Each structure stands twice: as C-alpha cells, then as structure tokens.
Amino acid sequence: MAHSDIDHLIQLLAKLPGLGPRSARRATLYLISRRESLLAPLSAAMAEAALNVKICGRCGNLDTVDPCSICQDITRDPSILCVVEDVSDLWALERSEAFKGQYHVLGGTLSALDGVGPDELNIEPPIGRVLGGGIDEVILALNATVDGQTTSHYLSERLSEGGVNITRLAHGVPVGGELDYLDDGTLSAALKSRRSLG
Structure with a gap:
C-alpha cells in the first residue's frame, strides 16, 4: 500500500x-x-x-429489501405510526423492543439556523399515510432539542386534521437528549408513558 x-x-x-x-x-x-x-x-x-442496502420507499429505514423487513412484518400494528428523526433513532427504538407499530423517518428536523424547512425533510409521506386512513395514533419520537420540539409542533399542527391521537415520548427522555444515546430501559419507559400533545 x-x-x-x-x-x-x-x-x-x-x-x-x-x-x-x-x-x-x-x-x-x-x-x-x-x-x-x-x-x-x-x-x-x-x-x-x-x-x-436500500432506503425503504415506505418508511425511510435502511435494509436490503424495499419495503424494509419492518414494513413487511404483518405482526406489527399498522394503526400506530412512530415518527423519528433519523434511522439511528428507529434502530434505538427497535433495540428497546418496546414498540411494535410502524415507523416513518423524517431525515432530520426543522432548523431555521441551518436553513432546513419542511421541503428538505420527508414530511409529506407520513401526513399522506395518516390522511389516507387506518392510523389511530402518531407518536412523535423526536429528540428533545429545540429543533425536535419545533418539528413536533409543526407535525402536530399538520396532522391534527387527520383526527388521530398525536402523542410524544414522555418520562425518561431528558431535554437536550438524543434517542440513540439512551439505554433500552429508558426508551421503553418513554414509549409506555407517552402523552397527548393536544
């Protein structure tokens, strides 16, 4: 060499x-x-x-098949959609084994400082999934940062017309914390104690 x-x-x-x-x-x-x-x-x-490795055309996960193995899993609850910032957050939630619904990866968060608006994120597909029917709850599992909270607020406003229950992660996720760095027990507790944003 x-x-x-x-x-x-x-x-x-x-x-x-x-x-x-x-x-x-x-x-x-x-x-x-x-x-x-x-x-x-x-x-x-x-x-x-x-x-x-491909990007799942349905949820945005990474896998060798499209749709990904999570989207193809018929044992998962299709009426609950968990929206995450990045694939690393999806993988962190999967490690916890606490969530058995469907996912959607946004590919980031809204950030005025970085010039990231709704058009730069994968925001329209989950809204379409909700408005298309069959989803009863959307969990906004975004990082507890200013940008994550801004994105959660934006999504909850856009999704409110779909008549679904909109929740977010609760206890165990510290402000400023990132999902990928949390332990499995903390993630499980956060999913179980989620609450409505409304």
Missing part, C-alpha cells in the same frame, strides 16, 4: 462521526496490521453494503 493510499484511508476514516485525524490514524494502523482478519473482510462488507 503506497503512502498516499494510507493517507487517503486516514482522510476517509476521519470523516466518520466521533473520529478525528488522530483516531483515524490509529484506526488505519490497526486495520492495516490486521489486513487478513479485519481489513479485507471490512472492505468486502462495505462493498456489499454499498451495493445492497
């Missing part, structure tokens, strides 16, 4: 969340020193993921 290849790998790894240049150099050295047992299989797995 030429030195420029090593530098390129370091630069790519440094773009990952939680890794800066120093951590990326350490990770690169670790991967190269374990070329056969780690680097080659990781490279193959990443190539497979790049080819096979």
Whole structure:
C-alpha cells in the first residue's frame, strides 16, 4: 500500500462521526496490521453494503429489501405510526423492543439556523399515510432539542386534521437528549408513558 493510499484511508476514516485525524490514524494502523482478519473482510462488507442496502420507499429505514423487513412484518400494528428523526433513532427504538407499530423517518428536523424547512425533510409521506386512513395514533419520537420540539409542533399542527391521537415520548427522555444515546430501559419507559400533545 503506497503512502498516499494510507493517507487517503486516514482522510476517509476521519470523516466518520466521533473520529478525528488522530483516531483515524490509529484506526488505519490497526486495520492495516490486521489486513487478513479485519481489513479485507471490512472492505468486502462495505462493498456489499454499498451495493445492497436500500432506503425503504415506505418508511425511510435502511435494509436490503424495499419495503424494509419492518414494513413487511404483518405482526406489527399498522394503526400506530412512530415518527423519528433519523434511522439511528428507529434502530434505538427497535433495540428497546418496546414498540411494535410502524415507523416513518423524517431525515432530520426543522432548523431555521441551518436553513432546513419542511421541503428538505420527508414530511409529506407520513401526513399522506395518516390522511389516507387506518392510523389511530402518531407518536412523535423526536429528540428533545429545540429543533425536535419545533418539528413536533409543526407535525402536530399538520396532522391534527387527520383526527388521530398525536402523542410524544414522555418520562425518561431528558431535554437536550438524543434517542440513540439512551439505554433500552429508558426508551421503553418513554414509549409506555407517552402523552397527548393536544
């Protein structure tokens, strides 16, 4: 591997969340020193993921099938829709095993500072799902940040015409907290003690 290849790998790894240049150099050295047992299989797995992973056209989850395995699961309750900010939040809720309904991933939150308005998010599909009928409750499981609360308020106003019960996560989710960092018990308690926004 030429030195420029090593530098390129370091630069790519440094773009990952939680890794800066120093951590990326350490990770690169670790991967190269374990070329056969780690680097080659990781490279193959990443190539497979790049080819096979799709965005679910119904909910926005990531899977190798479209619709995703959650949307295809007939044991899940289709009358409850849980709206989340990102796929990482969906996965966090799935780890808790407390929610057995359907999901919708917005792809972010409204943010005036960052110039993110309703048109930049995947907002219209869940509204269409609700107005199309068959959904009794929408859980707004957005992060307890200012942008998350703004998005929840916007969605609750847009969804109110659908005549559904609109709830949000309650106890256990601290203000400023992010779902992906919470433990499974906290997420379970938050889902069970959700309350209406109305």
